[in-house]
Amino acid sequence: MSDQLTFDSIKAYNDFNNHPTLHPLVSVLDFSKAEPRHGHHMSFGIYAIFLKEVKCGDLAYGKNNYDYQEGTLVFVGPGQVVDVSNKTDIYKPAGRGLTFHPDLILGTPLARQIDEYGFFSYHLSEALHLSPEEQQTILDLMSKIENELKRPVDKHSKKLITSNIGLFLDYCERFYDRQFITREHVNSGILSRFEELMNGYFNSEKPYSHGLPSVAYFADELHLSANYFGDLIKKETGKSAQDYIQSKLIEIAKDKIFGSEKSVKEIAFELGFKYPQHFSRLFKKRVGYTPQEYRQLN
Incomplete structure (x- = not known):
């Protein structure tokens, strides 16, 4: 049976992935830093977006299983529960992730827009399949957010971070529109x-x-x-x-x-x-x- 884990804070998820916490409410993760692990039953109280660069196992949400392939982007919103399993006993995570706490966007334009991004409540089997060019765009946007997290906090920090997250999500919306067309x-x-x-x-x-x-x-x-x-x-x-x-x-x-x-x-x-x-x-x-x-x- 998988261990049950709850992630209600950015630090808790960073610690789980052996990743430093540069900001208490947002993080860009490199999953290659995480230790090899068994499957887990995960409950999220934060927004989490995962870009996998290699095949790393099966995800389950509700009654559906999804074979998590390279170049896919998966979205998880607060209140969702995900099972991560693998056909082998232990797997090594790889890829990138963007996580942010709901408190980060309070009082920002993104707070009024977040519910419009319906993909946070899509099933895992409805993941976004990226082209190489789209994947590079996503990685570039993650780097922009990560670079801002490494800077000293000033009065512009929150606005720039949330604006870049909003831009990231807008691109995801565009890529989903493309996916709807190409899967006609x-x-x-x-x-x-x-x-x-x-x-x-x-x-x-x-x-x-x-x-x-x-x-x-x-x-x-x-x-x-x-x-x-x-x-x-x-x-x-x-x-x-x-x-x-x-x-x-x-x-x-x-x-x-x-x-x-x-x-x-x-x-x-x-x-x-x-x-x-x-x-x-x-x-x-x-x-x-x-x-x-x-x-x-x-």
Whole structure:
């Protein structure tokens, strides 16, 4: 069984990796300084970004395993738990890392933006696969942050460090956009499977027993994190996943209204609405008419 470790501070994670602490709230790590180790069960109270330069073992998050290959970037946010295992008894870490405590960004523009970087809650299997050029950009940005940490602290330090972290994350967002495009053949399969799942859901008894389907429900069915799934759908269709679900729901509702004598109340319950007035309100917002007006119009 893996040892359980909790990292709520930068120093604790630095000590674990035999790395000096230059700043109490942020660190750029060189994992080659760490001692060979066994697998561990790790709980994080900090933001952590790992760039692996060699294959070093398998990561597990929830029910998913990810074979952690060279040139991948993985993001972990506060509150996440990660298992690091290896097919051999001991492995030698290698690569680079950027860690920072939530307190570092308090009162900075990055604090208002951090939730927009959805990749901190992606599954490990949704890691960012970097090209050699992208990898060099990431390493250059890590070096900029590291050089600033080595300087004496002055009134500009926090602003420059957090600005560079924000720039780092902006590049990661750009690289993820590229990955969504270059993996289009994979994404189209997910989109068609999403359509199948929606059709299956609304043609089953699930709307009666479970109500309206959520984005998280379909993400789980597709073995994706809700954030990654939502970002993928947005990139592929231009719509949010929630908007896409509602479009499908309205499409089915139109067919039921026009093709049957069922009451609006019956149709609302069939679609998973707990209250028929909520269905009527959404229908009018999306179509421009109430369900009854739409029936009379057609």
